Amino acid sequence: MLNVDRLTIEIDGKCVVEESAFSVRPGKITSIIGESGSGKSMTIAALLTILPLGAKATGHALFNGRNLLDASKKEMDAIRKTHIFTIFQDAANSFNPSVKMERQLYTFSGGRRGDTVQQFRTKMTGLLDELELSVDILKQYPFELSGGMLQRCMIACALYVAPDLLIADEPTSSLDRVLQKEFIELLKRLNEEQGTTILLITHDLDVVVEVAHEMVVMQAGKVVETGSVATIFKQPGHPYTKRLLDSRF
Numbered sequence: 001m002l003n004v005d006r007l008t009i010e011i012d013g014k015c016v017v018e019e020s021a022f023s024v025r026p027g028k029i030t031s032i033i034g035e036s037g038s039g040k041s042m043t044i045a046a047l048l049t050i051l052p053l054g055a056k057a058t059g060h061a062l063f064n065g066r067n068l069l070d071a072s073k074k075e076m077d078a079i080r081k082t083h084i085f086t087i088f089q090d091a092a093n094s095f096n097p098s099v100k101m102e103r104q105l106y107t108f109s110g111g112r113r114g115d116t117v118q119q120f121r122t123k124m125t126g127l128l129d130e131l132e133l134s135v136d137i138l139k140q141y142p143f144e145l146s147g148g149m150l151q152r153c154m155i156a157c158a159l160y161v162a163p164d165l166l167i168a169d170e171p172t173s174s175l176d177r178v179l180q181k182e183f184i185e186l187l188k189r190l191n192e193e194q195g196t197t198i199l200l201i202t203h204d205l206d207v208v209v210e211v212a213h214e215m216v217v218m219q220a221g222k223v224v225e226t227g228s229v230a231t232i233f234k235q236p237g238h239p240y241t242k243r244l245l246d247s248r249f
């Protein structure tokens with residue numbers, strides 16, 4: 001599904017990710033974990049070709065055989081429209097505060113699929129209901145909804161689009177513990193019921209152990225360990241991973 005190899009990212013000549021390599025297998029939840037500043041978000045930005053100005057990525061990030069790093073804007077737009085869906089840290093920032101939810105959710109889901117507004121309304125109403133969100137939210141503005149509700153709206157769009165790959169970058173860090181748990185359950189459902197492949201970026205080991213099948217450990221811009229969560233938790237191979245796991249107890 002996704003094979004990253006020798007990914008190096010420089011920002012204004014400074015190397016922030018060095019020769020990183022990892023794979024995301026279809027149907028699995030893979031988590032990238034690492035301390036703040038280890039390069040997790042820059043890695044995702046490189047895959048989505050949304051690196052900040054002055055940044056440059058080299059290497060390979062093969063998504064279904066296509067190197068995302070040298071895809072044109074047009075190709076990338078097409079890939080992001082239906083094949084890769086991204087949920088960012090703070091859902092509130094993903095929405096325009098002055099536009100009602102219905103129009104925005106349509107843009108994120110039905111519009112991407114080429115559905116009519118009527119088709120969107122029917123399908124989205126069912127999804128909102130499943131996610132225990134009232135259909136009335138469609139008439140509301142984002143600021144009238146809580147952070148947890150907005151993240152659930154993003155999940156509703158992901159369920160609607162049914163992407164090949166869902167990238168979630170620290171999706172629970174702005175939520176309280178109860179909402180975090182709820183959101184993680186939804187990610188699990190998406191994976192188990194729809195078979196969605198998920199790449200989850202987090203610095204929370206509890207989240208990793210709860211939901212991920214495989215993990216990629218990053219430290220100071222480098223991937224120091226990859227493997228199944230069960231194996232790594234049982235027998236961490238790298239001193240940094242050991243420290244990370246020890247800090248959990």
Ligand SMILES: Nc1ncnc2c1ncn2[C@@H]1O[C@H](COP(=O)(O)OP(=O)(O)OP(=O)(O)O)[C@@H](O)[C@H]1O
Nearest residue numbers: 011016034035036037038039040041042043052203
């Ligand atoms: N816009 C930017 N301009 C210059 N350097 C940046 C920029 N964004 C991030 N960096 C640097 O890139 C490195 C990797 O940052 P990145 O945001 O990928 O870390 P992270 O692992 O996602 O951390 P966090 O968990 O805090 O989000 C850091 O040294 C950071 O200072």
